[in-house]
Amino acid sequence: MRRVELIDADCGIEQALGVVTDWWTFLVVRDIAGGVTRFEALQRSLGMSRRALTERLAALVEHGVLHRAPYSEHPPRHDYLLTPKGEGLLPVLIALQEWGDRWVLGDGSLTATAAPTSAEAHRVHGLIGHRIPALRLETWTVLYFFPGAFAPDAPGHPPGWGDIPGAAGCTLESMTYAARAAEFAAAGVQIRGVSTQRPDQLEAFAAQAGLPFPLLSDQDVKLAAGLRLPTFRAAGTDRFKRLTLLADPTATIRKVQFPITDPAASVTEMLNEARTRA
Structure with a gap:
């Protein structure tokens, strides 16, 4: 060279x-x-x-x-x-992807979601059949990726959070998964939430919300970069756009949900999918 x-x-x-x-x-x-x-x-x-x-x-x-x-x-x-x-270099890749999605493939607007016909949606749906790198699973697993959730006594959402399309709804989504966790378990499916937040932030939220499943931190963006998942940047942090993956015990992706416009309804849809596959 x-x-x-x-x-x-x-x-x-x-x-x-x-x-x-x-x-x-x-x-x-x-x-x-x-x-x-x-x-x-x-x-x-x-x-x-x-x-x-x-x-x-x-x-x-x-x-x-x-x-x-x-x-x-x-x-x-x-x-x-x-x-x-x-x-x-992984955060650099995420920054390049995010810039390309927003300013080259998109219209430049800051958003936590995407159009169903967008390049981001096409990329996410193209993950079906791909294995999740460096992740071991023992059973069918729902991985729901969310922008950010915070315990009430912790520093709250970034300024202007409610003005970012698709950002709100993380607590509702997590609580809906928690309420239906027994039904997922009966179908042989475990639940994991994933965010780029720090582990301590996720632990505080999970404890306050009483979630019966763990929340995983992708603070190092290894999953984000490995799967090229869509992100947006708010308050100096790269955050996942809301999406959900259903993976089999080999960590192969079998179902995706993106974009998600109704977090609670997406849980019901994923439960129905899990019952037919697991």
Whole structure:
């Protein structure tokens, strides 16, 4: 890969671009975050030449963004995995995706939802049949992703929260899932809520609301980046647009709900779906 001599040694942006180098590199990191970790699979996914992909993978390993984990000795074959340094690029990927969804594919408005015909909706519905990376499940699982929920005695929603289309309704959604948790359990399905909030915020809300299931923090945006889930930014934090996934015990996605305009009704719809599949 051709190296460019960088002028400003003190500029973090310039030095970072010296590692990333071009848009192909971001796409390589994107696909590896999504669980595409082997050379042949990456080449099929990206449509790159073998030479170009070999050069980029070697450069990312050299820079400590990726490391190679052998899965075959004869012939020698490796998985390419993100290092902690590489995982540090995931928020950058989310920021790029969010900017593209809002300003390139969208009309520039700040929203916590999307049109049914949007590129975001098409991307989410395209997840059916894909495995959720780095997530182990023992049974059928509903994963409902929500923008943010807060305990009454904790710092509240960001300023202007109620003015963001689709942002309100997180408490209602969680309480509706809680009220019907026994019905999901009877169908052999467990429930997990997911947000980019801090673990302590989620624990406080779950305790106050008496939720009979855990809330998971994706504060490091590994799930968001791995699945390319739609997000929006409010009060300096990337937050999920409301959506729900139904995954089987192999963590393969079998049903999606997005966009969700009626949080309570979406719970009933997902329960009916769970009863037919689990």
